[in-house]
Amino acid sequence: MTLSKRRVVVTQRFFDEAALAYLEQAGCEVVIADLPQGQADGGLDHDSLAALLTGAQGWIVGHAKVTRFLLMALPHLAVIARRGVGYERVDLEAANELGRVVTIAAGGNDASVADQAIGMMIALGRRFREAQAQMNAGSWSILMGTDLYRKTVGVIGLGRIGRSVVQRLSGFEAEVLVATSRPDPEYAARTGVRYVDVETLLAQSDYVTLHAPLSPATRHTIDATAIDRMRPGAFLINTARGGLVSDRDLLAALEAGRLGGAGLDVFESESDPALQPVTDALIARADVIAAPHAGASTREGLGRTNMVAARCVVAVLDGQDPPAQCVVADGRRPAGGRA
Template identity: 65%
Template sequence: MTQRFFDDGTIAYLEQNGCTVVQADLPEGQADGNLSHDELTGALAGAAGWIVGHARVTRELMAALPALEVISRRGVGYDRVDLQAAADLGKVVCIAAGGNDASVADHTIALMLAVGHRFRETQANMVAGNWAILIGRDLFRQTVGIVGLGRIGRSLVQRLSGFDVDILVVDNKRDETFAAANGVAYVDLETLLRESDYVSIHAPLTAETRFMFNAETIAKMKKGAVLINAARGGLVDDRALLDALKSGHLAGAGLDTFLSESDPQTKAVTEELIRLPNVIATPHAAASTREGLDRTNLVAAQCVVAVLDGLTPPAACVVADGRKSAALERN
């Protein structure tokens, strides 16, 4: 395991299922996404299973680890894993589907409320001795646009029901039964941008969705709207977002992910964004509650045990399975 914050219950589960558990000794404040190729190969030498956080799982890395059978992400994103290489090399890649949906949906609501009610600006003023009241905005009876109605998007819909909002959704797949039961209206992206007071992104990062929120699309958002991104940094061109916030086109933003996570050259943009008084920022921490981490730890561990026992994890957890192609090659 190269991720921090692993609970004793999940370690016991792995040991009870015949695994020898080795935790990487990471310095305080360091995540596995900062480990080099050599550090990873050294830590993973001889390992059959790997529970990973944010490390880049490249073809070169997997080729250097012939004993490695399963890579299990403690999370649901897999844009840092070369899935084709995993399949080619006979590896299985899993995600902890369902483990952190509730935590991220809760965090999203928190970002909406914090931006709308101007918590950061108000507290900063109070610390400076200025107790003047800043006028915020309700989430109640607003229009909320959700881009991506997967597990987290659906959890968000359930939480929004108590705010009596109108919900607009953009998703390639339409679940009309869910929509009818939850008062959701499927629309095109342009309609969602034009009509939503809050826009929350919950789409995966792919070649097609990268920078789906750019200067052009952000300009189409309702003036005074709030943008929430608790999905992936590359979905939003943070440079365009910064311009829209500074110009006043957008009222604020709640950000848990940033472009600089994958593109260090944009670090200065991130630093300017998080200094803005109308931005509430967290360091990709939406899923990091005690309960959420315990759930995702266990799902990730269950996937490892299933693969090492020659079984197949739940379909929602498997994003690449190279075992069939490897068996064919052996034959």
């Protein structure tokens, strides 16, 4: 069957040739947005997005806000494919009501983000940033660090990325505590993790790493009260979502010497610019390892997520179902809702 051209707009950087070729072979006309250097689609306003997406049937999106107002302005847009796994910036209720499909790139960036979380644990424990700063200043004095080997690591959230972190921690012979709303006894028997409540996890862990989605229930999982429950000198890692941590409370705890350090790939200021001074103060600290929401941004990880998003777009435009684990809203169904 000869496919007619379907317009697909990509508002993400680093969209590789393999994913582009896949879309084109499926009969899609692909438009990659020419964003100014240093600007991501999360900074585009309604009018800019509407202009870019006029006439598009598919949209491969990064962090742009997908509002009801925008969807109503784009009646031909059938599928919104996130090149990532978070979807808090998408109005799922509106997507369902307006007959749209929203997908995520499930399974595409698990390994990349998990590697980053482990890397941050090691960098913090061994004080890499502080040691290099001292050497740059001419001092070769040795800073005493701490191992990840055989330490207790608390994992909050046990989705695909959380499980990838657990898998990597087995090589360090770590004791792994897990706080999750959906404990799996078979998984615990196979891996040796121990399910505990958040309070116990905080009190017993040398490293705490966050891998939960952001929701009203999980917002500020780590705040001043939670930090007070953590072991003195423990390390906090957040490669999930900025709102899981009260960055203001974290900064206060670091300034007071309450924690050993923090590894941060995400910040509250991403969604609340008023908190940018807090972010600036955090990333200036020698006991903070920071990255600009780059956990999934490896060549391999982006290649995988690009292809997952592309396959989801083609499936919907062909009138088929994307993989169930990728679907977070399907307004084609009478009941709609998350998969």
